[in-house]
Amino acid sequence: MLTTRLATLADYADCARLFPELGVPDPVFTAEQFATRLLPRVVVAEADGRTVGYASWRLYGLTAHVVHVVADPAARRRGVGRALVGAVREHVADAGCSRWYLNVKRNNAVAIRLYQRAGMTVELESTSVQLPWAKVEELPRPAGPIGAFAPSPADDAAIAARFAIPVERVTAQRTRPGYVAAGVREGGVVAAFATFDPDYPGAYPFCATRPDLARPLLEALQPHALPDRGETLFVSVEGNAPLAGVLVDAGARVLFELYRMSAPL
Ligand SMILES: CC(C)(COP(=O)(O)OP(=O)(O)OC[C@H]1O[C@@H](n2cnc3c(N)ncnc32)[C@H](O)[C@@H]1OP(=O)(O)O)[C@@H](O)C(=O)NCCC(=O)NCCS
Known part of the structure; x- marks a missing residue:
């Protein structure tokens, strides 16, 4: 069964393992950066006791910036991305946000489709x-x-x-x-x-x-x-x-x- 929950420091290793899937040049965050810069705005997805994805966001007043969304390559197309995006949406809506946004590579058709299905549209390039x-x-x-x-x-x-x-x-x-x-x-x-x-x-x-x-x-x-x-x-x-x-x-x-x-x- 696929579930999502807020991450804790104990999820650092799994999130750090998945981070390179984003294909960005940033170095992987350290445990300290995970604790101080990402937590508590991180959710993980679990299936059969394994972590199969994570997503993180930042809050700027009433605007939420979704920063990372990653599904384990071995668990793709099984709803992990959709569950993560849904969990982030719930958390930021609960925090009172009125808008959410993210940046996605223009050639990442899979992620664009995921976000379109979550109701997002292209705002700018x-x-x-x-x-x-x-x-x-x-x-x-x-x-x-x-x-x-x-x-x-x-x-x-x-x-x-x-x-x-x-x-x-x-x-x-x-x-x-x-x-x-x-x-x-x-x-x-x-x-x-x-x-x-x-x-x-x-x-x-x-x-x-x-x-x-x-x-x-x-x-x-x-x-x-x-x-x-x-x-x-x-x-x-x-x-x-x-x-x-x-x-x-x-x-x-x-x-x-x-x-x-x-x-x-
Ligand atoms: C983008 C990503 C998170 C999607 O995760 P996923 O668990 O495979 O996605 P889901 O199974 O939840 O699918 C959700 C929706 O995404 C879209 N999607 C997912 N995989 C797709 C594929 N191979 N082709 C087309 N659409 C796809 C579909 O719209 C799908 O919904 P649908 O099946 O109802 O049509 C995953 O591919 C990933 O981690 N990619 C690498 C990291 C990345 O690019 N992250 C986004 C950064 S902005």
Whole structure:
């Protein structure tokens, strides 16, 4: 029989074993990261006493972001994915969320079908790229005067409104331990914003009202890059093909093309 339940620390090994099935370049989470970053928002699916899948999510105010959904390859097409998605839906609806969303590779037809059956539709397209830091200087310079700034709590609402991001997500990203936030103002108005995880190293969200603002935004992040984390960074651009395009033109490699799918709850 297939059942789902909230995960505990004892499920770390099974979740870590299944994580590579997502096919993303992120290193598998450590037990400590599982405990502090994923739990308690993880469900596992069990069949005949075996763990056959897990799913995890994050909450940004009343918006839920489904982060991982994985079924064991040996147990696919038996309803594990559907059960996990259903369990996540129940938990986030119980938490009072009004919307849920996730990112899925545009060529992952199986997962897209699963999420469509759960009521989700495509909201926007996004692109993840890997950019050598050395290519930043090949990006176009902004035409007019701009000012880089370190966003503070007082900036969260303006950033959220400018880039249509839930304000809770801006706050959550800006305050994540170890993360660096950077912004660019033009005429006193926020025109670009990103948060950067030097440990990964990756920038997400990465938002700008014009492609030529990518350069000052990256220049604001670059001093925070860690020398032992390599010569490149990952950048995820949502719903902004010209911004992704300017990075690719400068020499970034496209890693994934994604859909963000979402639905009201
Ligand atoms: C996506 C994934 C979780 C689906 O898990 P699963 O347990 O095999 O899926 P289920 O058996 O619950 O099927 C649920 C629905 O998914 C779709 N689906 C699943 N496998 C499919 C396949 N091979 N072809 C087409 N649709 C498929 C169907 O719509 C299915 O519902 P239906 O049978 O009523 O039509 C699983 O394939 C997986 O772990 N993939 C690797 C990790 C991944 O890509 N995760 C998603 C990241 S966004």
